[in-house]
Amino acid sequence: MKISTLKLSIFCITSVMMCNTLHGQICDNKFLSVKLKGLSFDTITNCTFNNNEALCIGQIRDYNNAAHIAKFSAKGTPIWSNTYAIDYFSFYPPTFFQTVYLKKIIPTIDGGYLVAGNFDKVLSPFGLPPPVKKYALLAKIDKFGVVMWSKTWANNSGNLNCSTVYETTDGDFIVYLGTDNGKKVLNLDHSYSKIARLDNKGNLKWSTLIFTNEYDAGGLGLDFKQAITQTKNKNIILGHVVYKAELYNAHYNTVRGNLHFISFDYATGKMKWESSYEYPVPVSDSLYTPDIVNVEELPDGRLSFISTLYLSTSSQPVLTKKGVTITTNNKGEIEDLIAYSPTDGSDCRIIDATAAPIYNNRTLLFRNGAKSLLTNINSTGQINWNIGYNTNGGVSPLTCLSKNKKGFNLFMSTKTSFYSQLLITDSAGIIDCANEPATIIAKSAAFDFPHDSVTTNTSMNLDAYYDYQLPFKRIEAYPLQKEIICEQATACCTDFIDSTHLKICEGKKFMLPDGTIVKDSGNYYSVTKSPLGCDSIKFYHINIDKDISKLNLGLDSCLTQSATITLLATAGYSNYYWGNSTTAGTNSYNINMPGYYKVRVSNTCGTKTDSIIIYDRCDYPIYMPGAFSPNNDGINDYYGISQLNKNRLISFKIFNRWGQLIFKTSNPNEKWDGRFRNEALQFGTFIYYIEMAGLSGNRIVAKGSFILLR
Structure with missing residues (x-):
């Protein structure tokens, strides 16, 4: 193993972390620890790994509280790092959007990524008073961090969060919209969540309101996790929590929380089955709401949910917080429950989980007080291995977990530091400079509690959520400095x-x-x-480079009483060469005398020159001949406006002596040939009416008569 403190500063140009000529080993690591320094406090909330690259999402704690998304190479080198925000405001009515909270990121089949979360609506651009509403956010970004599309939702009364998103086998997305209408005041106050299917462009295919009657969905607040998967028969499985608030001493108190498992038809969104189980909580923590961080279909068709519950075991009868795997049949009915806890029996909870389907195992990220550790379990929930990590006494806890090609990516961050850390481990979670002893044990636990008390009414057509077109945009690059703490690479x-x-x-x-x-x-x-x-x-x-065919100096003009006028060429080219000059200038050029002027541009598209004539008068009098002879002798065969007249033609009309319109044009080069409806007219008197605009813009009108001679 080699230890180094080589600092590698990656400076951002626009949205990409650019390097000029950076030499180093690009090898497969056995393990690697990288410290990352930003410009502000950066809290990492979720991460993923795809195509040998790691991504993390979070929030920058500064004036804007913008979202942060960063991509890293397999060796932890920042590839790009950007901030993102809602790009919209209005002073009347006062509408401003500030803090963006990203909660979930997943890779997509086409090489992009989907991010989900929520953001605050405030009444002042300074963020005061406190937020008045939270909107849900879903956005698609490409591999370079460019936002391809975004969706924003809100409901009438409460807060909304897009807390969970899942990509299906055919590239569509299943999203969970969790809601929280605040503390219950009246009996009819309820918060119902929604599950929806969108195509890969963000277009809605179906949505289902999870109308659980007297039970509110999602848990108190918006920060709780739900789990979604798709089974082999394409059905959608959702694991979430619902709770009931009951009246006690004139106040509604949260009681009777339930784990709620539901299956939806993939094509229609209709519910196929549901099951629910009331979970226990101690009096001292009566508001506890568990996360459901993962659900997988087992090889035999059963379902396995990962959560954290207050449970007792035979060796520890007192309720303590434990990680659990809940195994159900294919109808969501619990068949087995395994509880995970440290050997000392202290509280622990599962923060994140990742699956390796081809190996039929999952890896769980635990937090036990100030400790963070990984536990790998097989398809039956039994432990394969445990390993702990040094988090500086809990100051920098592990916040998310993703599976890479040969091991795991773990991110550490805190709300009070400019530093975050990326740990890249081997397949057993080993990283020499960060590991410490830790043990989680697994024991079967009884789960004999009331069940199936929750009933979902799927016939409700109530749609309380509204889609707003508020743009989620990449704002600016967010530079990161990389410092290698330790690494061991295979040659x-x-x-x-x-x-x-x-x-x-x-x-x-x-x-x-x-x-x-x-x-x-x-x-x-x-x-x-x-x-x-x-x-x-x-x-x-x-x-x-701008297409040179778009170069244009505009219409000919005139020099008025102004001492100078400014010629403007089409903007967007790097250099402009006016006249015969070899010195590049801008797209504007000041002149003070009539004449012929030209400008030239050159780039990778080629070279083009455009010209303009500036005349010494702005309004030309209209002179028309008194006769013409359309006899095809080449002399006075056509009647029209002289090319010497530099006014701009608006309309040129010719009438016969009975007032019938026989010729009309707005093209100054088009002239009358003495014919009407393809027949030659004979000798006679005709009337012309001409409307023009001088180069000054003044309207000029002329009318009169002329004779057609044969």
Whole structure:
């Protein structure tokens, strides 16, 4: 093992963490510990791993309390790191949105990511008074951190949170919208949650209100977790908590919390079955609401839920908080319950869980007082291994867990530090510089409590949630500094992280080595494999050059009484060359005399010159001939407006002596050939009516008569 304190500063350019020429080992690690320093306090709430890259989400504690999303390479190098916020405000009525709380991130089939959470509506841009409502948020970002689409929801009375999201086998999304209407005051006050199916563009396919009658859904507040999965027969399984508030001494107190398991038809959202079990709580913690952090379908078709409950065992009859796996049949009826606790019997709870279906095991992230530890269990809930982690006495606890290619990614953070930490372990959770002894034991526990008291009314058509088009946008880059605390890497190869700057023409496309098509300005990256199988990262800083065909100086103009006028060429080009100058200028050019002027631009799209004439008068008098002879002799065969007249034609009309319109145009180059309805007219007198606009913009009208000669 080698210990180093090499600091690697990754400076952000726009939204991507760019490196100029950074050399180092890009190898498969046995383990790695990386400390990350930001510009403010950064609380990490959830994480995931996909395509050999780790992502984490959280919240920056600063003036804006913006959301934070960051992506890292397999060696913990920041690839990009950005802040995000709701980009909308209104002074009348006063509507401002401030703190964004991201709760969940999952990878999607197309290589992007889905993030979910909520955000605050406030009545002042300074965040005071306190928030008046919480809106639910769901957003899709691509692999480069660009927001592809977002959905925001609110209900009439209470707060709303998109707390859980799950991607189905065909790429659709199942989302859980948890609600909290606050402390119950009247008997009819209830909070009902909703489950919905969206396609990969965010379009709603169905939604089902979980109308549990006298039971409120979701738990008190919005920070509780629910679990969703899809079974082999495509049904959707939801595990969440409902509770009932009963009147006692003129106040409603929360009692009779229930674990609530439901199955929904994937195609229609209709409920197929439900089951519920009342869970015990001690008098000292009567408001306790458990999280359900994971649910999986077992190979035999049964279901296994992960949660934390107050339970007693034969060796410990007193109710203590324990992690649990709850195994049910395929109808949600509990068949087995295994409780997990430290050897000293102290309280513990499960913070996060990740599954490895091909190995039929799951790994649980426990918190036991100031300690954090991992426990790996098999499909029957029995423990394979335990391992603990040094959290500086609980100052920097582990907050989330994800499975990487060979082990686990663990993030540590706290609300009161600029530092967070990424631990990359081996398959047994080992990382020499961070491990410490810890033991969790598993014991069967009885769960003989009232059940099936919750009944969901699926015929209710009440839809209390409204979709608002409030844009969730990437705001700015959030630089991170990386410091390697310890690492042990298996020998493979030496590679380097490189970057390049490219320009492509507007409307054209560029393909990255991994096949990604780029057509917008921004920062991108591509990961390729070396012959020895190691990762090599190349960053691409791409600018789009404006299409030269769009260059335009506008219509000819005139020099008025002003001492100078300013010519304006189409904006968006890097350099402008006016006249015969070889010195680049801007898209504006001041002149003080009539003449012929031109401007030239050049970029990767090519070169183009546009010109304009500035005349010494602004309004030209209209002179029209008194006769013409359309006899095809090449002399005076057409009647129209002279090209010497620089006014802008609005309308040119010709009438016969009975007032019939026989010719009309707004094109100054179009002239009358003496024909009407494809027949040549004979000798006669005709009337013209011309409406023009001078170069000054003044309206000029002329009318008169002329003779057609044959």
